[in-house]
Amino acid sequence: MKATNRIFNFLTFLMAIVPAVALISIFVFVFQESLPLWKFSGLSFFTTYLWNPGFQYQQPIIVHGILAPPGAQFGLDLFLLGTLSTSALAILIAFPISFLITLNVELYLPAGIKKFTVSMIELFAGIPSVVYGLWGIIVLEPILFRSVEPWMAQHLSFVPGLKGEIYSGAGLIASGIILSFMIIPIVTSVIVNSFDSVPKEVKEGLFSLGATKWEVGKYLTTSYSRASTVGGTLLGLGRALGETMAVLMVSGAVTNILPASFYSATNTMAAAIASLLDSALTDSTRMNLAALAALGVVLMAISLTVSLIGRKIAGRGSLRGYEGD
């Protein structure tokens, strides 16, 4: 009996530390794999947008004491820009939609329909990203290419970045839209939950002072649910930053050409890792692999930071200050 108890204790301890150990070891492993890149490129990794795998079938050269294919050059700027801009666009689209869905669900819909609507929205989170990508290619891109983007270029050309040539529909706008679909369920469910946790007396109190539904929603979002709203949005942002497959399919997956406008093709760190990996594995110096690992390190650092901040803010009691505290 005692022995089984000890085994059980040990197993639970093991299970408890596995997540932390796994997280740290993944980070360490990826970082270690990226070390040759840092020696090879140094800070120029952050200051250029050019990404050339080099001539992998020629004699490797030695740079800063490290073997690399001749002509190789690695800079993350284009991917970083793509990651940040697609995610920012996704948040710009997703937040107002999530907010309106929440208002509707919380203040307008009958309780029965509300439950149905919320569970439907949450189901969206379960759609595989490759399916979103496929939908993006088959449905979204043609619409953008034929109707939306030409209209925007014609009528909104006074907005910086919206003037320019239309390419194919694939690019920043398509990526932002697809990403926003993927994060709306996350953002919405966090905000809806926090609205639900606002005491009924507070909502009724607001209404009985003559507030309209819109004013109640606005007030709850900026006070009681502010922390959850910000936190939920950051959680969504964390998801958008790391999303790979769908973006790879609709971004245009460009390298070495900086976007000229919002209609241009783009690329993200996550998508670049996935799409460049195959050829990187054929590099006998492993320098291309190290470069992708370095992208992974930066991406991981960014999305972990965002997720941590989001979690921290979302978890913070948004009702603090209520009832004499």
Place this chain on the structure above:
Amino acid sequence: MEEKVEKIIEIKELKVETKNKVILDGVDLNIFKNSVNTIVGPSGSGKSTLLRSLNRLLDMDPSMDVSGDVIFEKRNIVDIDPVELRREVGLVFQKPNPFPMSVYDNVAFGLRIQGKKLKKDEMDKMINQALEDADLIEELGGNLKQGGTSLSGGQQQRLCIARALVLRPKVLMFDEPTSALDPIAKGKIVDLIRALKQKYTVILVTHDMNLTRKVSDYTNLIYEGKFVAKGTGSEFFESEIEEVRDFLAEAD
């Protein structure tokens, strides 16, 4: 006596039901001006629902089906903009619910969302008056910047009363205003309700018979969605109606 006093609200055949439950079963009631109109009854008898139908707060809950008429100052409330109605018919809740902001901002809240552009000193004056009417200004010692939620329970409740008063309502409804308060805080609310009826019409929902004895001018017993007794304060306690006797026996 009823003939002399003016009716401010007439409730006619008011019925409130959900899909599977009748909450108010076609009730009639008159609310008299500058009086304390008390509605007593056991939990779940429909008291709070009645209050929430008078300022159309029930509209917020789509599962509630409301029929019948409520006439407020000769107008049917369905013809009054709910936002306007709720300012004229204020509601104070069982649990004090100040917003997490300063005392001043709490009271100013209703004024601000009205979108009226008030001058600073005009606003200050209205807020001070409301806090005075709610018997809170002295206790605060003029410090209106302190947080509304940091006050004691009784003070919070009076803050909520001030918040309703500042909108200059004609009717002030209280939903079990003392049940979450200690005896001293309760006593202050009793005094306050007595004072308020000089300027306002008060509708009080409670199951506290002590409170009812002290403040009520018209006491009405609701039981399973129907009024079983309507009357003045003293008549009520003498009533021979079986439900009243049962209720009083249980309440004491």
